[in-house]
Amino acid sequence: MAKKLNLKTAAVEKSSHLEYFKIAVSVDCVIFGYEDKELKVLLIKSDLKEFAGLYSLLGDLVRPDEDLNEASYRVLKERTDLDDVFLQQVHTFGAVHRHPSGRVISTAYYSLVNINSHKLKIDNNDLHWHPVKNIQKLAFDHKEILDTCLEHLRGKIEEYPVAHNLLDEKFSLRALQELYEAIMNEPLDRRNFRKKITLKNWLIDLNEMEENVPHRPGKLYKFRPRLMKSRK
Amino acid sequence: MAKKLNLKTAAVEKSSHLEYFKIAVSVDCVIFGYEDKELKVLLIKSDLKEFAGLYSLLGDLVRPDEDLNEASYRVLKERTDLDDVFLQQVHTFGAVHRHPSGRVISTAYYSLVNINSHKLKIDNNDLHWHPVKNIQKLAFDHKEILDTCLEHLRGKIEEYPVAHNLLDEKFSLRALQELYEAIMNEPLDRRNFRKKITLKNWLIDLNEMEENVPHRPGKLYKFRPRLMKSRK
DNA sequence: TCAAAAGTGTTGCGCCTACACCCATGA
DNA sequence: TCATGGGTGTAGGCGCAACACTTTTGA
Known part of the structure; x- marks a missing residue:
């Protein structure tokens, strides 16, 4: 009962602060x-x-x-x-x-x-x-x-495996590393990068190879689908 | 010159969006x-x-x-x-x-x-x-x-050494550990905690001891002053 | 055969966790 | 002497950085 004294409805509160709705x-x-x-x-x-x-x-x-x-x-x-x-x-x-x-x-x-x-x-x-x-x-x-x-x-x-949002579905490990290098703005060691990514277990080996590259083709990967929750 | 076409002053822009100033x-x-x-x-x-x-x-x-x-x-x-x-x-x-x-x-x-x-x-x-x-x-x-x-x-x-904000200036390592346990909501290993804190080099040994404790008194420490930037 | 990139392992280091015993103090 | 917490070290595992050579392909 005593507590009632200070209560006010939301409507009352709003009317007393109208000047703040200017931002x-x-x-x-x-x-x-x-x-x-x-x-x-x-x-x-x-x-x-x-x-x-x-x-x-x-x-x-x-x-x-x-x-x-x-x-x-x-x-x-x-x-x-x-x-x-x-x-x-x-x-x-x-x-x-x-x-x-x-x-x-x-x-x-x-x-x-x-x-x-x-x-x-x-x-x-x-x-x-x-x-x-x-x-x-x-x-x-x-x-x-x-x-x-x-x-x-x-x-x-x-x-977090968010990089897939920036890449095409299929990509080589080199392409992924180049993306990381672009974001971090520093060169990364190839072997260490591959180890780290492998350890995280984010990728699926598609058993496909790059095509039309002027050098030895690399394997293609994609991100595990369940990891790809967008909108968060 | 051609670019002038779409420019508008801030004042003009504001007047065209007044209805949004309601939040x-x-x-x-x-x-x-x-x-x-x-x-x-x-x-x-x-x-x-x-x-x-x-x-x-x-x-x-x-x-x-x-x-x-x-x-x-x-x-x-x-x-x-x-x-x-x-x-x-x-x-x-x-x-x-x-x-x-x-x-x-x-x-x-x-x-x-x-x-x-x-x-x-x-x-x-x-x-x-x-x-x-x-x-x-x-x-x-x-x-x-x-x-x-x-x-x-x-x-x-x-x-970051922000815990000093919650403690008195002088404190024992036990007190600091209890604070960390309260925040993390889990018990911490005493030896490992002390090692980790020592390694971070956040503390200064005051060469003082606890007083009026019903057990062996512990050493007192404080945080290094230069670390204590408040207001970030 | 050359150019270009693929693919691959080891070593050392630092950090982490788990874990147990003796010490100093006041009651 | 007892209760309470102070103080300390080691071993194993994991992740990280540094580092070089062979292989595959297309031109």
């Missing part, structure tokens, strides 16, 4: 792809005058009736038409002046997609895959977001 | 403490009718002119009067209906504080330290937030 929430997606032995990220030309000439990550405001995670899937789907992909939340960036349009707090996600398996929905915004290594500056705090996500990705691929 | 952003702080060989968390009685009788984490809406991280420091300061503490962002929870007052997206932080080194600012909301082990249910999605933060803490203390 927009967005998601920014670091969409990684892999092509020509390079890790790439999907960028778009910023359409803000303040960032004229700079590229930015793909992002959008979260809709009032949309889960935060769903918003990141929507962004991805809108741009790549993919909807069953690896996508992971990493960090939320909330500096007051990070966005010139007003107060926008943004949750960063990264995603791994196969560049060959989809067509970009290219509009007139210069959407393109950009090699991660060359990126010096992006609009907003997107360079920091990119760096943070790349750091997370580096930790992730050591422990 | 509130909050921070929820999992404030961990350590007392009586138990890991505890600071809880408050929920003041929402929808959650009558349940406890919740400490949180607050982020102010329009306040950095996200600063909001979490403010919440901590308001409740514990501490302002130079370990605080780390973990995850952002954004389900549509996670808050009955409306659309509130919440970024979760956890913090490590010394229960003895401050006085709680206790108001009439039944603010108290609650053993983590006994918690079954909390208001909102706060149980999930707690679990997520605890999992992160477990990883953190293995790699």
